Amino acid sequence: MxxxxxxxxxxxxxxxxxxxxxxxxxxxxxxxxxxxxxxxxxxxxxxxxxxxxxxxxxxxxxxxxxxxxxxxxxxxxxxxxxxxxxxxxxxxxxxxxxxxxxxxxxxSSIPKHKSCNDILRSGTSIDDGTYIIDVDGPEGPAYEISVYCDMTTNGGGWTLFANDRLATPLNPTHTVNYDNAGVLEDIYWQALKSGRSSLMVEEYRSFNSSPRYQSFISISKIRSSLAESLEPKNSASVNLFGTSYNDNAALILSNSSALGTHSKIFTGIVPGITFDRSYYPTSSYGRTISHMRVYIR
Structure with a gap:
Protein backbone atom coordinates (compact mmCIF):
# COMPACT_ATOMS: atom_id res chain seq x y z
CA MET A 1 0.00 0.00 0.00
CA SER A 108 3.89 31.68 4.69
CA SER A 109 5.58 33.23 1.67
CA ILE A 110 7.65 35.46 3.98
CA PRO A 111 11.26 34.13 4.24
CA LYS A 112 12.22 32.81 7.69
CA HIS A 113 15.46 32.83 9.63
CA LYS A 114 17.40 29.59 10.15
CA SER A 115 17.66 29.69 13.95
CA CYS A 116 16.68 31.60 17.07
CA ASN A 117 20.09 33.25 17.07
CA ASP A 118 19.54 34.52 13.52
CA ILE A 119 16.22 36.02 14.64
CA LEU A 120 17.91 37.69 17.62
CA ARG A 121 20.70 39.17 15.51
CA SER A 122 18.20 40.48 12.97
CA GLY A 123 16.51 42.53 15.69
CA THR A 124 13.10 40.93 15.11
CA SER A 125 12.82 38.95 18.36
CA ILE A 126 10.27 40.01 20.95
CA ASP A 127 10.99 37.81 23.98
CA ASP A 128 11.31 34.16 24.97
CA GLY A 129 8.68 32.15 23.14
CA THR A 130 7.71 30.25 20.00
CA TYR A 131 9.01 31.32 16.59
CA ILE A 132 8.93 29.91 13.05
CA ILE A 133 12.31 29.06 11.48
CA ASP A 134 13.52 27.43 8.26
CA VAL A 135 16.61 25.46 9.30
CA ASP A 136 17.95 24.90 5.76
CA GLY A 137 16.61 27.98 4.01
CA PRO A 138 14.03 28.28 1.22
CA GLU A 139 15.98 26.02 -1.14
CA GLY A 140 16.38 23.13 1.33
CA PRO A 141 14.12 20.06 1.65
CA ALA A 142 13.10 20.65 5.29
CA TYR A 143 9.82 22.40 6.05
CA GLU A 144 9.53 25.51 8.19
CA ILE A 145 9.09 24.48 11.82
CA SER A 146 7.88 25.98 15.07
CA VAL A 147 10.55 26.12 17.80
CA TYR A 148 10.92 27.53 21.28
CA CYS A 149 13.55 30.27 21.55
CA ASP A 150 15.27 31.44 24.74
CA MET A 151 16.09 35.05 23.85
CA THR A 152 17.34 36.18 27.28
CA THR A 153 19.66 33.63 28.95
CA ASN A 154 23.38 34.30 28.55
CA GLY A 155 22.91 36.62 25.59
CA GLY A 156 19.89 34.80 24.13
CA GLY A 157 19.46 33.19 20.73
CA TRP A 158 19.10 29.59 22.00
CA THR A 159 17.04 27.10 19.94
CA LEU A 160 15.41 24.31 21.96
CA PHE A 161 15.95 20.94 20.29
CA ALA A 162 15.51 18.38 23.10
CA ASN A 163 13.05 18.43 25.99
CA ASP A 164 13.76 15.38 28.11
CA ARG A 165 11.52 14.12 30.89
CA LEU A 166 13.90 11.59 32.33
CA ALA A 167 11.34 8.84 32.89
CA THR A 168 9.72 9.25 29.46
CA PRO A 169 11.01 7.81 26.15
CA LEU A 170 11.87 10.58 23.71
CA ASN A 171 10.00 10.67 20.41
CA PRO A 172 11.47 12.46 17.37
CA THR A 173 9.33 15.40 16.30
CA HIS A 174 9.47 18.39 13.97
CA THR A 175 8.34 20.66 16.82
CA VAL A 176 10.01 20.56 20.25
CA ASN A 177 7.66 22.47 22.52
CA TYR A 178 8.68 24.00 25.83
CA ASP A 179 5.97 22.04 27.63
CA ASN A 180 6.23 18.65 25.89
CA ALA A 181 8.97 16.01 25.86
CA GLY A 182 10.56 15.33 22.48
CA VAL A 183 13.66 15.63 20.36
CA LEU A 184 14.06 17.28 16.97
CA GLU A 185 13.85 14.93 13.96
CA ASP A 186 17.16 14.22 12.29
CA ILE A 187 16.49 16.13 9.05
CA TYR A 188 15.97 19.33 11.06
CA TRP A 189 18.77 18.66 13.55
CA GLN A 190 21.37 18.06 10.83
CA ALA A 191 20.62 21.47 9.30
CA LEU A 192 20.17 23.31 12.61
CA LYS A 193 23.54 22.28 14.06
CA SER A 194 25.46 23.51 11.01
CA GLY A 195 27.50 26.56 11.93
CA ARG A 196 26.41 26.62 15.59
CA SER A 197 28.93 27.12 18.38
CA SER A 198 27.41 26.37 21.80
CA LEU A 199 25.10 24.05 23.74
CA MET A 200 23.06 24.95 26.83
CA VAL A 201 21.60 22.37 29.19
CA GLU A 202 19.00 23.28 31.82
CA GLU A 203 18.24 20.82 34.63
CA TYR A 204 14.98 21.03 36.56
CA ARG A 205 13.52 19.67 39.78
CA SER A 206 10.02 19.70 38.27
CA PHE A 207 8.68 20.36 34.79
CA ASN A 208 7.33 23.85 35.44
CA SER A 209 9.99 25.08 37.89
CA SER A 210 12.92 27.40 37.33
CA PRO A 211 16.17 25.72 36.26
CA ARG A 212 18.19 24.36 39.16
CA TYR A 213 21.36 24.30 37.12
CA GLN A 214 22.45 25.69 33.74
CA SER A 215 25.51 24.44 31.87
CA PHE A 216 27.19 25.85 28.77
CA ILE A 217 29.79 24.25 26.54
CA SER A 218 31.29 25.23 23.20
CA ILE A 219 30.94 22.84 20.29
CA SER A 220 34.54 23.61 19.32
CA LYS A 221 35.60 22.25 22.70
CA ILE A 222 33.63 19.08 22.02
CA ARG A 223 35.36 18.78 18.66
CA SER A 224 38.82 19.14 20.19
CA SER A 225 39.74 18.42 23.81
CA LEU A 226 36.80 16.22 24.79
CA ALA A 227 36.86 14.29 21.55
CA GLU A 228 40.58 13.61 21.86
CA SER A 229 40.01 11.78 25.14
CA LEU A 230 37.88 9.18 23.39
CA GLU A 231 39.34 6.42 21.28
CA PRO A 232 36.93 5.05 18.62
CA LYS A 233 38.18 1.56 19.39
CA ASN A 234 36.92 1.52 22.99
CA SER A 235 33.87 2.53 25.01
CA ALA A 236 35.35 5.44 26.95
CA SER A 237 33.06 8.28 27.97
CA VAL A 238 33.39 11.77 29.42
CA ASN A 239 30.82 13.36 31.76
CA LEU A 240 29.76 16.80 30.62
CA PHE A 241 27.20 18.31 32.97
CA GLY A 242 25.94 17.82 36.49
CA THR A 243 27.64 15.66 39.09
CA SER A 244 30.19 13.14 37.89
CA TYR A 245 30.68 10.71 40.77
CA ASN A 246 29.82 7.09 39.99
CA ASP A 247 29.87 8.09 36.30
CA ASN A 248 26.56 9.91 36.65
CA ALA A 249 26.05 13.10 34.65
CA ALA A 250 23.40 15.07 32.80
CA LEU A 251 25.00 14.28 29.47
CA ILE A 252 27.73 11.80 28.58
CA LEU A 253 30.02 12.12 25.57
CA SER A 254 30.69 8.63 24.28
CA ASN A 255 31.80 6.80 21.15
CA SER A 256 28.84 4.42 21.36
CA SER A 257 25.90 5.43 19.17
CA ALA A 258 23.77 2.70 20.75
CA LEU A 259 23.56 4.32 24.18
CA GLY A 260 20.78 6.83 24.61
CA THR A 261 17.34 7.16 23.11
CA HIS A 262 18.36 10.35 21.31
CA SER A 263 22.10 9.81 20.98
CA LYS A 264 21.92 9.98 17.20
CA ILE A 265 20.92 13.65 17.15
CA PHE A 266 24.44 14.64 18.16
CA THR A 267 26.17 12.52 15.52
CA GLY A 268 28.28 14.74 13.31
CA ILE A 269 29.46 17.30 15.87
CA VAL A 270 32.34 14.89 16.32
CA PRO A 271 32.51 12.09 13.73
CA GLY A 272 31.77 8.72 15.32
CA ILE A 273 31.04 10.23 18.74
CA THR A 274 27.61 10.90 20.19
CA PHE A 275 25.95 12.14 23.36
CA ASP A 276 23.99 9.82 25.58
CA ARG A 277 20.81 11.13 27.16
CA SER A 278 20.73 12.11 30.84
CA TYR A 279 21.81 9.38 33.23
CA TYR A 280 21.11 9.59 36.97
CA PRO A 281 20.63 6.06 38.40
CA THR A 282 22.21 6.61 41.85
CA SER A 283 23.32 10.21 42.18
CA SER A 284 21.82 12.08 45.14
CA TYR A 285 21.95 15.22 43.01
CA GLY A 286 20.32 13.38 40.15
CA ARG A 287 17.37 12.29 42.25
CA THR A 288 16.37 15.96 42.54
CA ILE A 289 16.29 16.35 38.73
CA SER A 290 13.13 15.35 36.88
CA HIS A 291 13.86 16.63 33.38
CA MET A 292 16.16 18.72 31.23
CA ARG A 293 16.03 21.01 28.23
CA VAL A 294 18.86 21.21 25.71
CA TYR A 295 19.46 24.20 23.41
CA ILE A 296 21.93 25.08 20.66
CA ARG A 297 23.23 28.46 19.50
Missing part, protein backbone atom coordinates in the same frame (compact mmCIF):
# COMPACT_ATOMS: atom_id res chain seq x y z
CA UNK A 2 1.36 3.39 -0.97
CA UNK A 3 0.38 7.06 -0.93
CA UNK A 4 2.81 9.31 -2.79
CA UNK A 5 2.53 13.07 -3.41
CA UNK A 6 3.17 14.20 -6.97
CA UNK A 7 5.60 16.87 -5.70
CA UNK A 8 8.52 16.12 -3.43
CA UNK A 9 7.93 17.81 -0.03
CA UNK A 10 4.67 19.51 -1.13
CA UNK A 11 3.97 23.00 0.19
CA UNK A 12 0.75 25.01 0.13
CA UNK A 13 0.76 28.82 0.51
CA UNK A 14 -1.03 30.68 3.28
CA UNK A 15 -3.92 31.39 0.89
CA UNK A 16 -4.60 27.65 0.51
CA UNK A 17 -4.37 25.22 -2.39
CA UNK A 18 -4.27 21.55 -3.31
CA UNK A 19 -1.84 18.67 -2.76
CA UNK A 20 -2.04 16.03 -5.49
CA UNK A 21 -1.09 12.42 -4.83
CA UNK A 22 -1.36 8.84 -6.09
CA UNK A 23 -2.35 5.86 -3.96
CA UNK A 24 -2.38 2.10 -4.33
CA UNK A 25 -3.69 -0.87 -2.34
CA UNK A 26 -2.46 -4.26 -3.55
CA UNK A 27 -3.05 -7.96 -2.97
CA UNK A 28 0.14 -10.02 -3.23
CA UNK A 29 -1.42 -13.19 -1.86
CA UNK A 30 -3.01 -16.14 -3.60
CA UNK A 31 -6.55 -15.58 -2.35
CA UNK A 32 -9.16 -12.85 -2.64
CA UNK A 33 -8.78 -10.11 -0.03
CA UNK A 34 -11.64 -7.97 1.26
CA UNK A 35 -10.34 -4.56 2.28
CA UNK A 36 -11.94 -1.58 3.99
CA UNK A 37 -9.96 1.62 3.55
CA UNK A 38 -10.27 5.20 4.70
CA UNK A 39 -8.07 8.28 4.93
CA UNK A 40 -7.61 11.24 7.23
CA UNK A 41 -5.42 14.29 7.86
CA UNK A 42 -3.48 15.02 11.03
CA UNK A 43 -3.17 18.74 11.80
CA UNK A 44 -0.03 20.40 13.22
CA UNK A 45 -1.70 20.50 16.65
CA UNK A 46 -2.46 16.76 16.55
CA UNK A 47 -6.16 17.02 15.71
CA UNK A 48 -7.55 14.62 13.11
CA UNK A 49 -9.89 15.32 10.20
CA UNK A 50 -11.52 12.30 8.52
CA UNK A 51 -11.69 12.71 4.76
CA UNK A 52 -14.11 9.87 4.08
CA UNK A 53 -16.14 7.08 5.62
CA UNK A 54 -14.68 3.57 5.19
CA UNK A 55 -15.03 2.12 1.70
CA UNK A 56 -14.80 -1.54 0.68
CA UNK A 57 -12.93 -3.21 -2.17
CA UNK A 58 -12.36 -6.90 -3.02
CA UNK A 59 -9.00 -7.62 -4.60
CA UNK A 60 -8.19 -10.71 -6.65
CA UNK A 61 -4.74 -12.31 -6.29
CA UNK A 62 -2.03 -9.92 -7.59
CA UNK A 63 -4.59 -7.18 -8.21
CA UNK A 64 -3.94 -3.52 -7.36
CA UNK A 65 -6.49 -0.85 -6.63
CA UNK A 66 -4.91 2.41 -7.79
CA UNK A 67 -5.87 6.05 -7.81
CA UNK A 68 -3.57 8.50 -9.58
CA UNK A 69 -5.64 11.68 -9.34
CA UNK A 70 -6.19 12.07 -5.62
CA UNK A 71 -5.94 15.52 -4.09
CA UNK A 72 -6.23 17.26 -0.74
CA UNK A 73 -7.86 20.67 -0.63
CA UNK A 74 -6.26 22.93 1.97
CA UNK A 75 -8.46 25.96 2.65
CA UNK A 76 -7.18 29.38 3.63
CA UNK A 77 -8.46 29.05 7.21
CA UNK A 78 -6.23 26.03 7.92
CA UNK A 79 -3.32 27.09 10.12
CA UNK A 80 0.33 27.14 9.08
CA UNK A 81 2.44 24.10 9.91
CA UNK A 82 3.17 20.52 8.94
CA UNK A 83 0.27 18.16 8.16
CA UNK A 84 0.15 14.41 7.57
CA UNK A 85 -2.06 12.53 5.15
CA UNK A 86 -2.74 8.96 6.29
CA UNK A 87 -4.27 6.13 4.23
CA UNK A 88 -5.38 3.15 6.33
CA UNK A 89 -6.58 -0.29 5.15
CA UNK A 90 -8.29 -3.00 7.20
CA UNK A 91 -8.09 -6.62 6.01
CA UNK A 92 -11.48 -8.13 6.95
CA UNK A 93 -10.14 -11.68 6.66
CA UNK A 94 -6.95 -11.41 8.73
CA UNK A 95 -7.90 -8.46 10.93
CA UNK A 96 -4.65 -6.68 10.05
CA UNK A 97 -4.51 -2.89 9.71
CA UNK A 98 -1.97 -1.22 7.43
CA UNK A 99 -1.11 2.46 7.14
CA UNK A 100 0.88 4.63 4.79
CA UNK A 101 1.40 8.37 5.00
CA UNK A 102 3.18 11.45 3.72
CA UNK A 103 3.66 14.98 5.02
CA UNK A 104 2.88 18.33 3.48
CA UNK A 105 3.17 21.86 4.80
CA UNK A 106 1.23 25.08 4.73
CA UNK A 107 3.73 27.93 4.88
Missing amino acids: TATPHDNAPIVSESGGRVYFSSSIGNNEGTVKNIKYYDYITFPNGKILSRSSPKKVSLLPNENFEKSTGYITVPENFGLGIYKYVLSAYDEDSGEISNTQFSFAKQ
Whole structure:
Protein backbone atom coordinates (compact mmCIF):
# COMPACT_ATOMS: atom_id res chain seq x y z
CA MET A 1 0.00 0.00 0.00
CA THR A 2 1.36 3.39 -0.97
CA ALA A 3 0.38 7.06 -0.93
CA THR A 4 2.81 9.31 -2.79
CA PRO A 5 2.53 13.07 -3.41
CA HIS A 6 3.17 14.20 -6.97
CA ASP A 7 5.60 16.87 -5.70
CA ASN A 8 8.52 16.12 -3.43
CA ALA A 9 7.93 17.81 -0.03
CA PRO A 10 4.67 19.51 -1.13
CA ILE A 11 3.97 23.00 0.19
CA VAL A 12 0.75 25.01 0.13
CA SER A 13 0.76 28.82 0.51
CA GLU A 14 -1.03 30.68 3.28
CA SER A 15 -3.92 31.39 0.89
CA GLY A 16 -4.60 27.65 0.51
CA GLY A 17 -4.37 25.22 -2.39
CA ARG A 18 -4.27 21.55 -3.31
CA VAL A 19 -1.84 18.67 -2.76
CA TYR A 20 -2.04 16.03 -5.49
CA PHE A 21 -1.09 12.42 -4.83
CA SER A 22 -1.36 8.84 -6.09
CA SER A 23 -2.35 5.86 -3.96
CA SER A 24 -2.38 2.10 -4.33
CA ILE A 25 -3.69 -0.87 -2.34
CA GLY A 26 -2.46 -4.26 -3.55
CA ASN A 27 -3.05 -7.96 -2.97
CA ASN A 28 0.14 -10.02 -3.23
CA GLU A 29 -1.42 -13.19 -1.86
CA GLY A 30 -3.01 -16.14 -3.60
CA THR A 31 -6.55 -15.58 -2.35
CA VAL A 32 -9.16 -12.85 -2.64
CA LYS A 33 -8.78 -10.11 -0.03
CA ASN A 34 -11.64 -7.97 1.26
CA ILE A 35 -10.34 -4.56 2.28
CA LYS A 36 -11.94 -1.58 3.99
CA TYR A 37 -9.96 1.62 3.55
CA TYR A 38 -10.27 5.20 4.70
CA ASP A 39 -8.07 8.28 4.93
CA TYR A 40 -7.61 11.24 7.23
CA ILE A 41 -5.42 14.29 7.86
CA THR A 42 -3.48 15.02 11.03
CA PHE A 43 -3.17 18.74 11.80
CA PRO A 44 -0.03 20.40 13.22
CA ASN A 45 -1.70 20.50 16.65
CA GLY A 46 -2.46 16.76 16.55
CA LYS A 47 -6.16 17.02 15.71
CA ILE A 48 -7.55 14.62 13.11
CA LEU A 49 -9.89 15.32 10.20
CA SER A 50 -11.52 12.30 8.52
CA ARG A 51 -11.69 12.71 4.76
CA SER A 52 -14.11 9.87 4.08
CA SER A 53 -16.14 7.08 5.62
CA PRO A 54 -14.68 3.57 5.19
CA LYS A 55 -15.03 2.12 1.70
CA LYS A 56 -14.80 -1.54 0.68
CA VAL A 57 -12.93 -3.21 -2.17
CA SER A 58 -12.36 -6.90 -3.02
CA LEU A 59 -9.00 -7.62 -4.60
CA LEU A 60 -8.19 -10.71 -6.65
CA PRO A 61 -4.74 -12.31 -6.29
CA ASN A 62 -2.03 -9.92 -7.59
CA GLU A 63 -4.59 -7.18 -8.21
CA ASN A 64 -3.94 -3.52 -7.36
CA PHE A 65 -6.49 -0.85 -6.63
CA GLU A 66 -4.91 2.41 -7.79
CA LYS A 67 -5.87 6.05 -7.81
CA SER A 68 -3.57 8.50 -9.58
CA THR A 69 -5.64 11.68 -9.34
CA GLY A 70 -6.19 12.07 -5.62
CA TYR A 71 -5.94 15.52 -4.09
CA ILE A 72 -6.23 17.26 -0.74
CA THR A 73 -7.86 20.67 -0.63
CA VAL A 74 -6.26 22.93 1.97
CA PRO A 75 -8.46 25.96 2.65
CA GLU A 76 -7.18 29.38 3.63
CA ASN A 77 -8.46 29.05 7.21
CA PHE A 78 -6.23 26.03 7.92
CA GLY A 79 -3.32 27.09 10.12
CA LEU A 80 0.33 27.14 9.08
CA GLY A 81 2.44 24.10 9.91
CA ILE A 82 3.17 20.52 8.94
CA TYR A 83 0.27 18.16 8.16
CA LYS A 84 0.15 14.41 7.57
CA TYR A 85 -2.06 12.53 5.15
CA VAL A 86 -2.74 8.96 6.29
CA LEU A 87 -4.27 6.13 4.23
CA SER A 88 -5.38 3.15 6.33
CA ALA A 89 -6.58 -0.29 5.15
CA TYR A 90 -8.29 -3.00 7.20
CA ASP A 91 -8.09 -6.62 6.01
CA GLU A 92 -11.48 -8.13 6.95
CA ASP A 93 -10.14 -11.68 6.66
CA SER A 94 -6.95 -11.41 8.73
CA GLY A 95 -7.90 -8.46 10.93
CA GLU A 96 -4.65 -6.68 10.05
CA ILE A 97 -4.51 -2.89 9.71
CA SER A 98 -1.97 -1.22 7.43
CA ASN A 99 -1.11 2.46 7.14
CA THR A 100 0.88 4.63 4.79
CA GLN A 101 1.40 8.37 5.00
CA PHE A 102 3.18 11.45 3.72
CA SER A 103 3.66 14.98 5.02
CA PHE A 104 2.88 18.33 3.48
CA ALA A 105 3.17 21.86 4.80
CA LYS A 106 1.23 25.08 4.73
CA GLN A 107 3.73 27.93 4.88
CA SER A 108 3.89 31.68 4.69
CA SER A 109 5.58 33.23 1.67
CA ILE A 110 7.65 35.46 3.98
CA PRO A 111 11.26 34.13 4.24
CA LYS A 112 12.22 32.81 7.69
CA HIS A 113 15.46 32.83 9.63
CA LYS A 114 17.40 29.59 10.15
CA SER A 115 17.66 29.69 13.95
CA CYS A 116 16.68 31.60 17.07
CA ASN A 117 20.09 33.25 17.07
CA ASP A 118 19.54 34.52 13.52
CA ILE A 119 16.22 36.02 14.64
CA LEU A 120 17.91 37.69 17.62
CA ARG A 121 20.70 39.17 15.51
CA SER A 122 18.20 40.48 12.97
CA GLY A 123 16.51 42.53 15.69
CA THR A 124 13.10 40.93 15.11
CA SER A 125 12.82 38.95 18.36
CA ILE A 126 10.27 40.01 20.95
CA ASP A 127 10.99 37.81 23.98
CA ASP A 128 11.31 34.16 24.97
CA GLY A 129 8.68 32.15 23.14
CA THR A 130 7.71 30.25 20.00
CA TYR A 131 9.01 31.32 16.59
CA ILE A 132 8.93 29.91 13.05
CA ILE A 133 12.31 29.06 11.48
CA ASP A 134 13.52 27.43 8.26
CA VAL A 135 16.61 25.46 9.30
CA ASP A 136 17.95 24.90 5.76
CA GLY A 137 16.61 27.98 4.01
CA PRO A 138 14.03 28.28 1.22
CA GLU A 139 15.98 26.02 -1.14
CA GLY A 140 16.38 23.13 1.33
CA PRO A 141 14.12 20.06 1.65
CA ALA A 142 13.10 20.65 5.29
CA TYR A 143 9.82 22.40 6.05
CA GLU A 144 9.53 25.51 8.19
CA ILE A 145 9.09 24.48 11.82
CA SER A 146 7.88 25.98 15.07
CA VAL A 147 10.55 26.12 17.80
CA TYR A 148 10.92 27.53 21.28
CA CYS A 149 13.55 30.27 21.55
CA ASP A 150 15.27 31.44 24.74
CA MET A 151 16.09 35.05 23.85
CA THR A 152 17.34 36.18 27.28
CA THR A 153 19.66 33.63 28.95
CA ASN A 154 23.38 34.30 28.55
CA GLY A 155 22.91 36.62 25.59
CA GLY A 156 19.89 34.80 24.13
CA GLY A 157 19.46 33.19 20.73
CA TRP A 158 19.10 29.59 22.00
CA THR A 159 17.04 27.10 19.94
CA LEU A 160 15.41 24.31 21.96
CA PHE A 161 15.95 20.94 20.29
CA ALA A 162 15.51 18.38 23.10
CA ASN A 163 13.05 18.43 25.99
CA ASP A 164 13.76 15.38 28.11
CA ARG A 165 11.52 14.12 30.89
CA LEU A 166 13.90 11.59 32.33
CA ALA A 167 11.34 8.84 32.89
CA THR A 168 9.72 9.25 29.46
CA PRO A 169 11.01 7.81 26.15
CA LEU A 170 11.87 10.58 23.71
CA ASN A 171 10.00 10.67 20.41
CA PRO A 172 11.47 12.46 17.37
CA THR A 173 9.33 15.40 16.30
CA HIS A 174 9.47 18.39 13.97
CA THR A 175 8.34 20.66 16.82
CA VAL A 176 10.01 20.56 20.25
CA ASN A 177 7.66 22.47 22.52
CA TYR A 178 8.68 24.00 25.83
CA ASP A 179 5.97 22.04 27.63
CA ASN A 180 6.23 18.65 25.89
CA ALA A 181 8.97 16.01 25.86
CA GLY A 182 10.56 15.33 22.48
CA VAL A 183 13.66 15.63 20.36
CA LEU A 184 14.06 17.28 16.97
CA GLU A 185 13.85 14.93 13.96
CA ASP A 186 17.16 14.22 12.29
CA ILE A 187 16.49 16.13 9.05
CA TYR A 188 15.97 19.33 11.06
CA TRP A 189 18.77 18.66 13.55
CA GLN A 190 21.37 18.06 10.83
CA ALA A 191 20.62 21.47 9.30
CA LEU A 192 20.17 23.31 12.61
CA LYS A 193 23.54 22.28 14.06
CA SER A 194 25.46 23.51 11.01
CA GLY A 195 27.50 26.56 11.93
CA ARG A 196 26.41 26.62 15.59
CA SER A 197 28.93 27.12 18.38
CA SER A 198 27.41 26.37 21.80
CA LEU A 199 25.10 24.05 23.74
CA MET A 200 23.06 24.95 26.83
CA VAL A 201 21.60 22.37 29.19
CA GLU A 202 19.00 23.28 31.82
CA GLU A 203 18.24 20.82 34.63
CA TYR A 204 14.98 21.03 36.56
CA ARG A 205 13.52 19.67 39.78
CA SER A 206 10.02 19.70 38.27
CA PHE A 207 8.68 20.36 34.79
CA ASN A 208 7.33 23.85 35.44
CA SER A 209 9.99 25.08 37.89
CA SER A 210 12.92 27.40 37.33
CA PRO A 211 16.17 25.72 36.26
CA ARG A 212 18.19 24.36 39.16
CA TYR A 213 21.36 24.30 37.12
CA GLN A 214 22.45 25.69 33.74
CA SER A 215 25.51 24.44 31.87
CA PHE A 216 27.19 25.85 28.77
CA ILE A 217 29.79 24.25 26.54
CA SER A 218 31.29 25.23 23.20
CA ILE A 219 30.94 22.84 20.29
CA SER A 220 34.54 23.61 19.32
CA LYS A 221 35.60 22.25 22.70
CA ILE A 222 33.63 19.08 22.02
CA ARG A 223 35.36 18.78 18.66
CA SER A 224 38.82 19.14 20.19
CA SER A 225 39.74 18.42 23.81
CA LEU A 226 36.80 16.22 24.79
CA ALA A 227 36.86 14.29 21.55
CA GLU A 228 40.58 13.61 21.86
CA SER A 229 40.01 11.78 25.14
CA LEU A 230 37.88 9.18 23.39
CA GLU A 231 39.34 6.42 21.28
CA PRO A 232 36.93 5.05 18.62
CA LYS A 233 38.18 1.56 19.39
CA ASN A 234 36.92 1.52 22.99
CA SER A 235 33.87 2.53 25.01
CA ALA A 236 35.35 5.44 26.95
CA SER A 237 33.06 8.28 27.97
CA VAL A 238 33.39 11.77 29.42
CA ASN A 239 30.82 13.36 31.76
CA LEU A 240 29.76 16.80 30.62
CA PHE A 241 27.20 18.31 32.97
CA GLY A 242 25.94 17.82 36.49
CA THR A 243 27.64 15.66 39.09
CA SER A 244 30.19 13.14 37.89
CA TYR A 245 30.68 10.71 40.77
CA ASN A 246 29.82 7.09 39.99
CA ASP A 247 29.87 8.09 36.30
CA ASN A 248 26.56 9.91 36.65
CA ALA A 249 26.05 13.10 34.65
CA ALA A 250 23.40 15.07 32.80
CA LEU A 251 25.00 14.28 29.47
CA ILE A 252 27.73 11.80 28.58
CA LEU A 253 30.02 12.12 25.57
CA SER A 254 30.69 8.63 24.28
CA ASN A 255 31.80 6.80 21.15
CA SER A 256 28.84 4.42 21.36
CA SER A 257 25.90 5.43 19.17
CA ALA A 258 23.77 2.70 20.75
CA LEU A 259 23.56 4.32 24.18
CA GLY A 260 20.78 6.83 24.61
CA THR A 261 17.34 7.16 23.11
CA HIS A 262 18.36 10.35 21.31
CA SER A 263 22.10 9.81 20.98
CA LYS A 264 21.92 9.98 17.20
CA ILE A 265 20.92 13.65 17.15
CA PHE A 266 24.44 14.64 18.16
CA THR A 267 26.17 12.52 15.52
CA GLY A 268 28.28 14.74 13.31
CA ILE A 269 29.46 17.30 15.87
CA VAL A 270 32.34 14.89 16.32
CA PRO A 271 32.51 12.09 13.73
CA GLY A 272 31.77 8.72 15.32
CA ILE A 273 31.04 10.23 18.74
CA THR A 274 27.61 10.90 20.19
CA PHE A 275 25.95 12.14 23.36
CA ASP A 276 23.99 9.82 25.58
CA ARG A 277 20.81 11.13 27.16
CA SER A 278 20.73 12.11 30.84
CA TYR A 279 21.81 9.38 33.23
CA TYR A 280 21.11 9.59 36.97
CA PRO A 281 20.63 6.06 38.40
CA THR A 282 22.21 6.61 41.85
CA SER A 283 23.32 10.21 42.18
CA SER A 284 21.82 12.08 45.14
CA TYR A 285 21.95 15.22 43.01
CA GLY A 286 20.32 13.38 40.15
CA ARG A 287 17.37 12.29 42.25
CA THR A 288 16.37 15.96 42.54
CA ILE A 289 16.29 16.35 38.73
CA SER A 290 13.13 15.35 36.88
CA HIS A 291 13.86 16.63 33.38
CA MET A 292 16.16 18.72 31.23
CA ARG A 293 16.03 21.01 28.23
CA VAL A 294 18.86 21.21 25.71
CA TYR A 295 19.46 24.20 23.41
CA ILE A 296 21.93 25.08 20.66
CA ARG A 297 23.23 28.46 19.50
